[in-house]
Amino acid sequence: QVQLVESGGGLVQAGGSLRLSCAASGRTFSDYGMGWFRQAPGKEREFVAAISRSGGNIYYLDSVKGRFTVSRDNAKNTVYLQMNSLKSEDTAVYYCAATPRRTTRYSQEYDYWGQGTQVTVSS
Numbered sequence: 857q858v859q860l861v862e863s864g865g866g867l868v869q870a871g872g873s874l875r876l877s878c879a880a881s882g883r884t885f886s887d888y889g890m891g892w893f894r895q896a897p898g899k900e901r902e903f904v905a906a907i908s909r910s911g912g913n914i915y916y917l918d919s920v921k922g923r924f925t926v927s928r929d930n931a932k933n934t935v936y937l938q939m940n941s942l943k944s945e946d947t948a949v950y951y952c953a954a955t956p957r958r959t960t961r962y963s964q965e966y967d968y969w970g971q972g973t974q975v976t977v978s979s
Contacts, residue, residue, distance in 0.1 A: 857882045857883070857968070858880055858881070858882045858883045858888065858954045858967070858968040859880065859881045859882045859968075860878055860879070860880055860952050860953070860954060860968055860969065860970035861878065861879050861970055861971070862876060862877065862878045862950065862951065862952050862970045862971065862972060862973040863876070863877050863878075863879070863973060864876040864877050864973060865950060865973030865974045865975045866974075866975070866976070867976045867978065868942055868975075868976070868977055868978070869977070869978050870942060870943055870944055870977055870978065870979045871941060871942065872942050872977070873938070873939060873940045873941075873942065874939045874942065874975060875936060875937070875938050875939070876892070876936065876937040876939065876950055876952075876973060876975075877934055877935075877936055878890070878892075878934065878935045878936075878937075878952030878970055879932075879933060879934050880933045880934065880935070880954065881933065885928075885930055885933040885934075886909055886910070886930040887909065887956060888909065888954040888955060888956055888968075889906060889907065889908050889909055889954070889955045889956075889957070889958065889959030889960070890906065890907050890926075890928060890935040890952060890953070890954055890955075890959075891903065891904075891905065891906040891907075891952065891953045891954075891955065891959070891960075891961070891963075891966055892904040892905045892906070892926060892935075892937045892950060892951070892952055892953075893950070893951045893952075893953060893963055894946075894948035894949065894950045894951070894975075895948055895949050895951070895972075896945075896947060896948040896949075899948075901951070901963060902917065903915075903917055903961040903962070903963065904916070904917050904920060904924065904937070904950070905917065905920065905924055905926040905937060906926065906959050906960065906961055907926045907927065907928050907935065907959065908959040909959070910930075911927065911928050911930075913959060914926055915959070915961055917961075919945075920939075920946075923939065923940050923941045923942075924937060924938065924939050924940070925937070925938040925940075926938075935952055937950070937952075939975070942975075942977045943977060944977050944978070944979040945977075946975060946977050947975060947976050947977050948974075948975060949972040949973065949974050949975075950972060950973050950974075950975050951969055951970055951971075951972045952969075952970045953966035953967075953968060953969045953970070954966060954967065954968040955967060
């Protein structure tokens with residue numbers, strides 16, 4: 857089992873920044889690819905970003921490229937999502953997830969999920 861706990865969400869004005877963190881415990885963190893997903897009210901959960909076990913492969917949703925940066929610190933068992941130039945359409949609950957398989961943007965490949973952290977961007 858892998859336990860994931862997100863933090864860092866909050867209320868921010870459009871154009872502002874937030875840094876989300878996701879702390880993992882329970883298994884060897886570097887054995888897992890990590891992903892960030894989000895779900896806005898009334899919408900389906902969507903992929904935001906993913907990073908491979910070593911950090912060598914990174915993927916982004918097109919609409920966040922150039923604004924969001926995913927990173928990980930395997931020594932601290934933590935994955936981060938730096939979000940800059942936030943827009944109202946970024947408002948959602950953000951989840952981190954872990955996969956023991958190849959890092960992917962497909963949520964069904966992720967076995968473990970955090971409880972989510974709310975990000976609200978006011979315009």
